[in-house]
Amino acid sequence: MPDLKELMGSIGNWFLFSKRVIGLFFREGISRKVLIQQMYQVGVRSMVTTCVAGIFVGAILAIQINLQLKDFGAQSFLGGLSTSTTIRNLGPVLIAFLLSGRVGAFSSAELGTMAITDQLNAIRCLGLNPLAVIIMPRLVALTISSFLLLVLGLGLTVFGGIIISSIYLNVNPLQFVSHIPQFVSGSSIFIGVLKSFLFGLIIGTISCFVGYKTTGGAEEVGRSVRRTAVVTLVSIIVIDFLVSFVVESVTQLIMS
Amino acid sequence: MLELKSITKKFANKVVLNSVNLRLQRSQILFVLGRSGVGKSVLLKTIVGLIPQDRGEVWINGEKTDPLNEEKMVTVRQKCGLVFQMPALLDSLTLQENLEFGLEGNQKSGLRKYLDWVQLSEGVLSRYPSEVSFGTQKKVSVVRTLLREPQFILFDEPTTGLDPVSREVTNQMIRNVVKESETGCVVVSHDIQSAIELANSIMLLDEGRVVFEGTPEAFRNSDQGLIRSFCKGMVVLDA
Numbered sequence: 001m002p003d004l005k006e007l008m009g010s011i012g013n014w015f016l017f018s019k020r021v022i023g024l025f026f027r028e029g030i031s032r033k034v035l036i037q038q039m040y041q042v043g044v045r046s047m048v049t050t051c052v053a054g055i056f057v058g059a060i061l062a063i064q065i066n067l068q069l070k071d072f073g074a075q076s077f078l079g080g081l082s083t084s085t086t087i088r089n090l091g092p093v094l095i096a097f098l099l100s101g102r103v104g105a106f107s108s109a110e111l112g113t114m115a116i117t118d119q120l121n122a123i124r125c126l127g128l129n130p131l132a133v134i135i136m137p138r139l140v141a142l143t144i145s146s147f148l149l150l151v152l153g154l155g156l157t158v159f160g161g162i163i164i165s166s167i168y169l170n171v172n173p174l175q176f177v178s179h180i181p182q183f184v185s186g187s188s189i190f191i192g193v194l195k196s197f198l199f200g201l202i203i204g205t206i207s208c209f210v211g212y213k214t215t216g217g218a219e220e221v222g223r224s225v226r227r228t229a230v231v232t233l234v235s236i237i238v239i240d241f242l243v244s245f246v247v248e249s250v251t252q253l254i255m256s
Numbered sequence: 257m258l259e260l261k262s263i264t265k266k267f268a269n270k271v272v273l274n275s276v277n278l279r280l281q282r283s284q285i286l287f288v289l290g291r292s293g294v295g296k297s298v299l300l301k302t303i304v305g306l307i308p309q310d311r312g313e314v315w316i317n318g319e320k321t322d323p324l325n326e327e328k329m330v331t332v333r334q335k336c337g338l339v340f341q342m343p344a345l346l347d348s349l350t351l352q353e354n355l356e357f358g359l360e361g362n363q364k365s366g367l368r369k370y371l372d373w374v375q376l377s378e379g380v381l382s383r384y385p386s387e388v389s390f391g392t393q394k395k396v397s398v399v400r401t402l403l404r405e406p407q408f409i410l411f412d413e414p415t416t417g418l419d420p421v422s423r424e425v426t427n428q429m430i431r432n433v434v435k436e437s438e439t440g441c442v443v444v445s446h447d448i449q450s451a452i453e454l455a456n457s458i459m460l461l462d463e464g465r466v467v468f469e470g471t472p473e474a475f476r477n478s479d480q481g482l483i484r485s486f487c488k489g490m491v492v493l494d495a
């Protein structure tokens with residue numbers, strides 16, 4: 001159990017690191033070539049994972065929600081309800097979990113290796129700032145790619161729902177889609193997109209921070225990967241809670 | 257001149273460097289010897305501010321460095337290059353791209369000459385670090401530093417892990433850079449024979465302290481226990 005002081009210190013350092021790197025992005029910009037190169041690497045590496053995840057998450061939630069609706073004979077609402085729930089609640093979390101294992105782990109291992117083999121120090125010795133030339137492009141590409149992948153995955157959850165409903169739950173695609181506009185409001189989509197962005201940012205900043213700070217031998221790279229995975233998962237849950245909480249409160253406020 | 261004044265560095269509670277002094281003029285070669293883990297790499301990284309010292313000062317050409325000021329360290333690192341113990345090339349770039357990374361146009365002129373010095377052919381430069389041998393990677397990392405033509409170069413175990421031929425090539429490269437550019441060289445090494453051949457002075461570190469400093473002759477003739485056991489290693493190597 002790490003003590004509280006250490007934990008707060010780490011969070012503070014992570015925040016300062018992210019602020020500095022994101023500041024570099026806004027001040028110095030990023031070469032389009034480097035950005036596309038990095039995004040391509042991340043995107044291609046995780047495309048299949050994301051698509052599979054999206055389809056199955058949609059299918060799982062459709063089955064679960066169908067169980068509840070069946071007893072009330074309200075199956076015609078299945079498409080609307082399950083899509084809405086998926087997009088604003090569990091969809092982003094589950095897909096972000098998978099991405100953090102895929103994208104986050106890879107990036108912290110890559111940067112950790114660069115740190116312990118003096119590659120980052122060598123860049124310093126060439127008169128360059130590794131935060132600007134190595135970390136910043138990766139962090140930006142990771143954040144954007146994770147965000148886009150999450151949105152893609154969320155889109156595919158609808159397909160997952162449609163497929164499982166028509167072959168297993170006796171709800172035909174047209175029926176499934178017909179109630180989506182009624183249930184999936186602009187705010188659902190906004191929340192889904194907002195969460196996707198925040199989760200992308202979490203995956204990008206944490207994996208870069210932990211990788212960059214790696215010191216010691218090869219076994220430390222392994223430790224960094226594990227740390228990235230754990231910290232990212234916990235942070236995703238916490239952010240999910242905070243966003244849901246804030247949105248609920250605001251909705252209550254507007255309603256009353 | 258490169259000068260260290262009572263440099264002290266602790267990690268956790270372990271004192272790695274304990275009040276280490278060092279002076280090096282241009283065109284001079286100083287060999288730093290010592291057992292593995294004694295703090296030789298830490299010493300070199302302290303000089304260029306990659307690891308800030310706890311106490312003590314580093315002076316380069318009469319100017320005190322400030323390791324906490326990254327911007328000012330950039331000029332220090334232009335004057336004083338470090339060739340790392342590991343090749344430390346960027347895996348995602350070709351050897352050529354590694355050499356040109358952050359290089360100014362006018363600095364490319366020496367490329368052919370420096371490749372010659374380490375006996376590398378230009379053809380190999382289109383490959384990635386993972387596709388060439390460890391020795392080739394080390395040579396490329398040497399050239400990367402030579403191209404920037406610093407006034408001082410710190411070599412961290414340049415011949416460890418190399419075959420005897422490459423070792424001789426590396427030693428000749430050090431002679432060349434001293435003769436042609438009046439570069440001052442600090443060479444961390446386990447290779448006593450090279451030290452005795454090349455060095456103007458030899459320094460031995462043990463338990464964080466400088467336990468010997470003097471000419472190669474004095475080193476060879478010393479009756480200090482640790483030096484004797486170092487030299488015995490050399491005799492065994494010779495046999």
Ligand SMILES: Nc1ncnc2c1ncn2[C@@H]1O[C@H](COP(=O)(O)OP(=O)(O)O)[C@@H](O)[C@H]1O
Binds near residue numbers: 215216272292
């Ligand atoms: N960044 C660091 N953090 C903590 N300890 C370190 C660090 N770098 C080096 N050390 C420790 O300092 C000591 C000297 O290491 P080093 O300079 O690499 O030895 P060598 O003389 O073999 O080059 C070792 O005990 C090493 O574990």
Ligand SMILES: [Mg+2]
Binds near residue numbers: 296297298341412
């Ligand atoms: Mg070393």
